[in-house]
Amino acid sequence: MSMSWADLRFMLERTRGLFRRGLASLRTRGLSATWARVRRQFAQHPRLPPGALYRPAEAAFAPFTVPSSDAPRVSIVIPVYNQALHTLGCLRALAEHPPAAACEVIVVDDGSQDETRAWMQAIGGLRYHLRATNGGFIAACNDGAALAQGTYLVFLNNDTFPQPGWLDALLDTFGAWPEAGLVGAQLVYPDGRLQEAGGVVFDDGSAWNYGRFESPDDPCYTSVRDADYCSGAAIMLPTALFREIGGFDTRYAPAYYEDTDLAFAVRARGYRVLYQPASRVVHLEGITAGTDTGSGAKAYQVRNRGVFAQKWADALTRQAAAGTLPSPAVLARGRRQVLIVDSETPRPRHDSASLRMANLMRMLVGEGAHVVFLPADLRHAGTDTAALRQHGVETWHAPFVGSVASWLREHGPRFDVVMLSRHYVAAEFLPLVRRFAPQARIVFDTVDLHFLRETRGADVAGDETLRRSAQKTRERELALMRQADTTLVVSPAERDMLSALLPTAQVDVLSNLHELADDGAPFAQRHDIVFVGGFRHPPNVDAVLWFGRDIFPDIRTGLPGVRFHCIGAEPPAEVLALQEQPGIVVHGHVPDIAPYMEGARVAVAPLRFGAGVKGKVNLSMAHGQPVVATPCAVEGMHLVDGHDVLVAESADAFVGAVVRLYEDAPLWERLSVNGRENIRRHFSLDAAREVVRRVFLD
Structure with a gap:
């Protein structure tokens, strides 16, 4: 990624504040934590490889269209004040890689004096709002939120280049984590270093950008986890929750600490603040306000820390002590x-x-x-x-x-x-x-x-x-x-x-752990026989060879036209050779096994040796698919022959059991219902909870 003159000017401007920030860090964090920050900034960590980060090409302005919707699920609010070129780059990124989710883009202009107004009014699909007077970042964000029509609200800085998939990753987090109240993106520098993987707040109200200057791919920073706060450069939360809280607290006006305050307010209402590494956003950081906390708008960061510490004094008693070096353990x-x-x-x-x-x-x-x-x-x-x-x-x-x-x-x-x-x-x-x-x-x-x-x-x-x-x-x-x-x-x-x-x-x-699936197709709409099992496991190879050579030919005599679907990764040559027999299909690994669980009429587990509990039996029963199995295959599984499974040991008995189950609808229905009940009682996550708590959590 090439550096523009604006980026270079920004980097030069940043050096002005380094000395002051260093002194401030010594006063608030102490020598050890300050030295750790210095080492992290200048250490050589693995960066993202060249070309890993997307950045729209720089070009003279020409009208284009951003994603829009009459019924948006997400409203993206971008507050701006001058810096039209950066706003243009951000919007081009949204246009070139539109999210899958229906969204609207709202640019709130806080009184820009450059080309912002003319350019924004020429961009298709954009909702452009010009404030009557300059009120600062917080006022612009709150105005944008008031205009939002989406169920979810995103605040996005204009000095960002959202990477493909960023918005959908944020949105998906709310589905995967129902207790989530606010989700923040992974922020990276244009040079591929990590800028923030969620924020840490200490007991004196000071804050730390976790992971700053390290590798974005370091395992410390690549998992969804709770964060004390997430930078307002790229965050999502339910619109109703933001309005219930009252928006960004205006006591922090014009800017700084409002995002930290918002995270604490979300958590105070019983929700979680989560960091989502799959949502990656390049953030230039400080383009508008700079990075020197001793002058300009950035000086409000120092003042507002005191405001924040006073407001959240009780909550801060539960935070890590100032000067603590953040780590996964901390x-x-x-x-x-x-x-x-x-x-x-x-x-x-x-x-x-x-x-x-x-x-x-x-x-x-x-x-x-x-x-x-x-x-x-x-x-x-x-x-x-x-x-x-x-x-x-x-x-x-x-x-x-x-x-x-x-x-x-x-x-x-x-x-x-x-x-x-x-x-x-x-x-x-x-x-x-x-x-x-x-x-x-x-x-x-x-x-x-x-x-x-x-x-x-x-x-x-x-x-x-x-x-x-x-x-x-x-x-x-x-x-x-x-x-x-x-x-x-x-x-x-x-x-x-x-x-x-x-x-x-x-x-x-601690047995196999399964979630009950949907019932799948009814008896009359199901066809064929299925086996599931990976072939790096020797008992599965033996089972399929025995079934294919000694059992299935007689089944096909009794059930003309029936097929045997053999599913499992890495089938050896002798298993693949079974396909020379009529009706046998060796699929190998399939990315989605559900169609075979929901559409095949009978599952077989013809294991002649093995140990433990057989996941293939659990899997079929969790889908309501009845099973014919050997005694070895159902060992220790609380199953009763004729009630929730059919058990057969010899080849002839196996043939008879499969044909009987394949043709007997009432028997099939009984085994289907009782098999699912067996999973619920013995192999569900709830069934294992007491053991898990005793072994791992007590």
């Missing part, structure tokens, strides 16, 4: 802090263990915990990493984790609970956690008992080498259970087995 103070480590980032659309893990983290966040996730492979998992962050999970990855040991040395002291998932992950991490987080309760999450699954696989294969390997796995898993404070298993059957093997171990059942 921001999450007073909340249970939980670290979760798994082999890789959960992929909920790929496997049931991932769905369980993702839903567990969502539950913990919903219960008020601050959740941190560290994948053992340290990889950024694209949309899956982004999804966790949108759920409020602080999610780490390379290059921001140099080594696990150094990361735990820095962050370990903040955790109350550390959960290590899978025995091979726990074996690597447990000694480090004991060393660097000795205060933490260690939870070993087995996911399923690996040694049990391996032993059963060895029995099916008749392989003595596999049996010896399973014995070694058993020794490792049991050793980890002795070292952990709590062990989690997914079924009562596994808990009962461990109570005999390790009577002194603390073992709790």
